[in-house]
Amino acid sequence: MQATGRLLNDPVKIADGKIKFGFILLSSGMFKETFDSLNTVDVKILPDSLKQEYYFLTARTYYDLADYDKDNYYAPIYNKRAGIYIDSAIALSSPQSYSYTYNLGLKYLKLGKRDQAAVLLKKLMKDYPLTDHELAVTASTLSDIYIQNGENDEAIKLLEMAAIADIKSSTKEAAAMLNLAQLLHKKGDIKNAYVYINEAMNDASYYGARQRKMQVSQILMVIAGKKINSVEEQRRILFIYASLLTLLAAIVILFAFIISRQLKKLRKADKIIVNTNISLQQTIDKLNEADKIKEEYIGYYFNLISEYITKLDRFKRSVNNKLVTKKFEDIQQLVNNINLKKEKEELFVNFDKAFLTLFPNFVEAFNSLFAAEHQVKLNAGQLLNTDLRIFALIRLGISDTEKIASILEYSMNTIYNYKARIKSKSLIPNDDFEDTILSINTI
Incomplete structure (x- = not known):
């Protein structure tokens, strides 16, 4: 701008350029160079708007220099000089303007009149249509008051607002990020403090503000150290x-x-118990079945023996009578009248009845083991035939072929042949046939 002013031979533009250049120097922390630039400005030729800007920049330079020194000798001197220049800036501002209210609030803040300063700055934020940059500056300045009052939570809210406004206005020379990082660090929020301090360092590096970089570096090392410790602690x-x-x-x-x-x-x-229970139940069933068979056949044979005893008794009496009367030929006749074949048939019929009483479905179950053409066909009035009686005896537990042959009055070979012939026609394997017969249930 100074070069443009020289080309145009416009001293006002040259002065304006020097003021703007002074702001850049101040933002870079170059206080001497700032004063050198401002001291070359001829204030008399400036319009009121530039005078106000000049006085405010000079006041800010002294304020920043006092904050930088922070001693008991030079800082009060710089603050006093800043007060003179800020008064000049206020005098040149319209009472309804942003610059008037803000500069007056800044003056009160530097004089330690925090309550009065807060009233003015809050009024700005509430009643004035601020630009993003003005909002950032006002919120950041107001946050200083809350920090001094120990109200860090409110200060954090204002600094967050200021940081957002700085980003919107593309302002890189700002203290909001730095102050926000410091407050979050004090609060123990190392994670976010580390994010903001890095952003503040990026802004300072981008702008080239050496003073700001020094300020950021000091707190950055502290926060980074705690960040590392925090990360290590998290890892642990x-x-x-x-x-x-x-x-x-x-x-x-x-x-x-x-x-x-x-x-x-x-x-x-459990499997052993289940199998044992099944086996036990099967044993119980077999015992119950055996008891039932025994009861039935004991009754059957008791009746049969009773009948034979009765017959023998009648035969004995008849023989005695014949002997007494000496009718010896009649005795021979009595003996000849005994029909063993008929007796045997009656024995089998009685056996069949007793067996079918216990196993009424035996014939059907037996026939189910054969194809239709090989099933047993009984004659009218016939209960069991020889084939069925052989396996009926097996079902009763008489598995010895010799005993079966003796009961049925056949040779052992005949019984073997019967069994082999019957098994060969069945639908199930020969080895399983007798087990299947044994599984036929009683009533």
Whole structure:
């Protein structure tokens, strides 16, 4: 702008350029150079708007220099000089303007009149249509008051607002990020403090503000150190958690293995118990069946023996009578009248009746083991035939071929042949045939 002013031979533009250049120098922390630039400005030729800007920049330079020194000798001197220049800037501003209210609030703040300064700055934020840059400056300045009052939470809110406004206005020379990082660091929010301090360093590096970079560097090292410590602590905690989880997983796996083994043992024991119960039930069923068969056949043979005793008694009496009367030829006749074949047939009929009383479905069950053409066909009035009687005796538990042959009055070979012939026609394997017969239930 100074070069343009010289080309146009416009001293006002040259002065304006020097003021703008002074702001850049101040933002870079170059106080001497700022004063050198401002001291070359001829204030008399400036319009009121530029005079106001000149006086405000000079006042700010002294304020910043006092903040930089922070001593008991020079700082009061710089603040006093700044007060003179800020008064000049206020005098040149319209009472309804932003610059008037803000400059007056800044003056009160530097004089320690925080309450009066806060009233003015709050009024600006509430009643004035501020630009993003004006909002950032006002909120940042007001946050200083809250910081001095120890109200850091409110200060953080204002600094967040100021930082957002700085980003919107593309302002890189700003203290909001730095102050926000410091407050968050004090609050213990290292994570966000680290983010903001890095952003503040990026802005300072971009703008080339050496003073700001020094300020940021000091707090950056502290926050970065705590960030590293925090990360290390998190790693340590994560390692502990991982170790505990690994141990817990190992314990869970161990218990799962133990439980699995116990479950296998329990399942095995349950299976044994179930099989034992089934076997026991089968044994009980067989015992019950055997008892039932015994009861039935004891009654059957008791009746049969009673009948034979009665017959023998009648035969004995007849023989005695014949002997007494000496009718010896009649005795021979009595003996000849005994029909063993008929007696045998009656014995089988009685056996058949007794057996079918116990196993009424035996014939049907037996025939179900054969194809239709090989099933047993009984004659009218016939209960069982020889084929059926052989396996009826087997069903009663008489498996010895010699005994079966003796009962049915056949040779053993005949019984073997019967069994082989019958089994060969069945629908099931020969080895399973007799077991299947044994599985036929009683009533």
